[in-house]
Amino acid sequence: MHISRIAPPAARDLTAVVLAGGAVLLLAAMAAGVLLGPARISPGGLGAVLADWLGLAPLPPEFRRDAAVLGVIRLPRVLMAALVGAGLGAAGAAMQGLFRNSLADPGLIGVSAGAALAAVAAIVFGATVFGVAAGALGLWMLPLAAFLGGLGATLLMARLGSIGGVTGVATLLLAGVAVNALAGALTGLLIFTADDRQVRDITFWTLGSLAGSRWEQVPVVAVLIGLPTLGLIALARPLDALLLGEAEAFHLGHRVEALKHLAVTLAAIAVAAGVAFTGLIGFVGLVVPHLLRLGFGSGHRLVLPGSALLGGALLVLADLAARSLAAPAELPVGVVTALLGAPFFLWLLRRKAAA
Amino acid sequence: MRRRALLGLAATLPLAARAAERRLVTVGGAVTETVFALGAGSQVAAVDSTSLFPAPVRALPQVGYLRSLAPEGLISLNPDLLLLSDEAGPPQAIAVLRAAGAPVALIPDGAGAAAVPRKILAIAQALGLEGRPLAEAVADDWARLDAPVAALRPVRAIFVLSAARGAPLVSGRGTHADALLGAVGAENVLRDFTGYRPLSAEAAALLAPEAIVMMQHALAEAGGVDAVLRTTALAVTPAAAARRVMAVDGAYALGFGPRAAHARRDLAALLHPRANLPSLPARPWV
Numbered sequence: 001m002h003i004s005r006i007a008p009p010a011a012r013d014l015t016a017v018v019l020a021g022g023a024v025l026l027l028a029a030m031a032a033g034v035l036l037g038p039a040r041i042s043p044g045g046l047g048a049v050l051a052d053w054l055g056l057a058p059l060p061p062e063f064r065r066d067a068a069v070l071g072v073i074r075l076p077r078v079l080m081a082a083l084v085g086a087g088l089g090a091a092g093a094a095m096q097g098l099f100r101n102s103l104a105d106p107g108l109i110g111v112s113a114g115a116a117l118a119a120v121a122a123i124v125f126g127a128t129v130f131g132v133a134a135g136a137l138g139l140w141m142l143p144l145a146a147f148l149g150g151l152g153a154t155l156l157m158a159r160l161g162s163i164g165g166v167t168g169v170a171t172l173l174l175a176g177v178a179v180n181a182l183a184g185a186l187t188g189l190l191i192f193t194a195d196d197r198q199v200r201d202i203t204f205w206t207l208g209s210l211a212g213s214r215w216e217q218v219p220v221v222a223v224l225i226g227l228p229t230l231g232l233i234a235l236a237r238p239l240d241a242l243l244l245g246e247a248e249a250f251h252l253g254h255r256v257e258a259l260k261h262l263a264v265t266l267a268a269i270a271v272a273a274g275v276a277f278t279g280l281i282g283f284v285g286l287v288v289p290h291l292l293r294l295g296f297g298s299g300h301r302l303v304l305p306g307s308a309l310l311g312g313a314l315l316v317l318a319d320l321a322a323r324s325l326a327a328p329a330e331l332p333v334g335v336v337t338a339l340l341g342a343p344f345f346l347w348l349l350r351r352k353a354a355a
Numbered sequence: 356m357r358r359r360a361l362l363g364l365a366a367t368l369p370l371a372a373r374a375a376e377r378r379l380v381t382v383g384g385a386v387t388e389t390v391f392a393l394g395a396g397s398q399v400a401a402v403d404s405t406s407l408f409p410a411p412v413r414a415l416p417q418v419g420y421l422r423s424l425a426p427e428g429l430i431s432l433n434p435d436l437l438l439l440s441d442e443a444g445p446p447q448a449i450a451v452l453r454a455a456g457a458p459v460a461l462i463p464d465g466a467g468a469a470a471v472p473r474k475i476l477a478i479a480q481a482l483g484l485e486g487r488p489l490a491e492a493v494a495d496d497w498a499r500l501d502a503p504v505a506a507l508r509p510v511r512a513i514f515v516l517s518a519a520r521g522a523p524l525v526s527g528r529g530t531h532a533d534a535l536l537g538a539v540g541a542e543n544v545l546r547d548f549t550g551y552r553p554l555s556a557e558a559a560a561l562l563a564p565e566a567i568v569m570m571q572h573a574l575a576e577a578g579g580v581d582a583v584l585r586t587t588a589l590a591v592t593p594a595a596a597a598r599r600v601m602a603v604d605g606a607y608a609l610g611f612g613p614r615a616a617h618a619r620r621d622l623a624a625l626l627h628p629r630a631n632l633p634s635l636p637a638r639p640w641v
Contacts, residue, residue, distance in 0.1 A: 038425075038427055038428050040431070065433070068456050068457075069427060069431075072454050072455040073426055073427050073430070139446055139447055192553075195549070196524075197442070200420070201444065211425055211426055211445070211448045212445060212446075212450070214450060214451055215454075323428070328401060328419075328425060329418050329420075329423075
């Protein structure tokens with residue numbers, strides 16, 4: 001069990017070292033994500049584009065393609081991947097701490113299923129029922145619907161899971177299962193009415209992709225994921241206390257009910273915003289906090305910010321692989337995270353069990 | 356003098372020469388077929404997974420399924436023009452391509468008599484080629500069948516998209532298959548929904564189709580004619596009793612590209628074996 005290793009004072013140095021390492025890893029992954037990909041950029045092209053951005057020299061016309069690839073396609077895409085991955089990692093770590101269950105992931109609080117339901121509704125009815133709204137919102141309609149759907153499902157779950165002002169963790173989990181089942185059934189109903197092309201669109205959406213990342217999305221995601229992620233990291237100390245048990249945390253002076261609601265809400269915002277723009281990306285929220293726990297213990301002051309950094313790095317690298325492996329086509333990034341993550345995770349578990 | 360004459364000749368060449376070196380990426384089966392029919396096939400550098408005809412496209416690099424295009428992958432091919440069916444997506448990826456300044460031309464997809472020449476002319480215009488001869492040839496071939504098809508007694512038919520699992524998926528209004536059935540002397544008996552839906556056994560019995568039209572690969576996936584006719588929903592139909600299951604090549608019959616008129620004749624002849632349909636001239640693009 002991971003409860004046995006809550007950061008002792010001597011572990012502060014370890015925390016600093018691990019977080020610094022995570023930050024370096026994230027920056028290295030982002031650099032790789034910007035510099036590598038199926039559209040090869042020559043060192044000369046990179047130099048010319050950088051010189052243009054820094055205002056040192058105008059861009060020679062033969063490097064216009066390189067400038068578009070770097071500035072219009074890869075930079076926003078890498079930033080989106082880092083933010084979405086950070087949100088998924090931190091939300092996963094917080095949910096595992098809150099439910100005191102290492103199998104918990106953001107999907108458990110209904111956010112993915114709710115977002116999927118709303119996204120499928122937007123795909124199926126987009127052109128007809130929401131005709132006017134679709135015209136005004138354009139490419140923002142699906143993300144907006146998915147964000148509200150994810151958030152709505154989580155709020156519904158939190159409400160159903162709390163009885164008489166007390167939120168039992170088991171009740172909350174079961175409410176999450178029920179909300180997931182309900183959203184899944186409604187999604188199935190919508191898929192029944194969808195035509196062939198819409199079914200294909202739905203399938204691809206549920207596999208996740210960062211191919212639609214554009215600059216105008218970056219500030220929105222930076223706020224909607226960045227702030228809740230920082231908020232979750234700030235909950236490290238009360239989440240550590242919660243690992244000792246709810247009564248113990250209460251006696252240590254933490255308001256356990258408020259903590260639960262805050263953590264669930266922040267995680268739901270961070271995950272819903274990510275899912276809204278990229279579709280469903282599994283495994284990051286489950287595996288990344290696990291890796292850190294297996295390696296460095298369960299202290300949330302390490303696991304929460306570490307999961308954000310490592311989650312961002314992992315998704316940036318997974319997206320680089322998704323872009324490159326099947327070029328000029330592209331693999332769904334959710335497929336890559338699971339394909340790379342699952343075997344590695346199993347290997348790690350077995351090594352840990354043997355040791 | 357001679358040298359100047361050569362230079363003069365060279366001055367008229369660049370357009371044609373540039374056209375020959377041009378790199379095209381075509382997305383959508385009918386778009387790709389039309390580019391080849393217009394004689395620009397040698398410029399096609401990559402295609403999507405729905406582009407299966409003519410045979411040379413199968414050796415070209417693949418950009419994936421037309422609803423899941425990859426912006427960077429497309430740009431990495433250094434295309435001079437991306438010719439995309441307007442069915443291509445996702446819309447976010449198209450927006451990224453446009454933001455990156457990639458040369459994108461969207462070609463209206465559509466089914467039926469008017470859609471074919473419209474598609475051909477739009478593609479020719481995007482390529483800077485003369486498209487009227489091809490568009491008129493296909494429209495003439497199509498029109499030659501109008502009167503003979505109108506004289507046929509419409510066969511009550513359904514189009515089955517897939518019958519491999521569970522209830523067969525059949526096509527209602529607003530589908531390419533619906534347009535095809537209407538053009539070949541058949542009546543699509545599925546009138547009360549749009550798109551594709553699973554067909555229940557009761558509805559099938561009530562609608563009593565006399566013929567079932569399927570794509571060849573879907574028929575093969577389902578295990579052949581016998582397997583299809585054993586499915587509960589289809590077993591009860593007059594079509595099953597008469598074993599009237601017609602297999603068509605999906606890209607050929609449903610693409611509504613330059614081969615549309617010939618596909619129309621072939622399926623009409625399958626559905627009406629005793630009808631006296633005019634034969635169409637052999638066209639190089641068919």
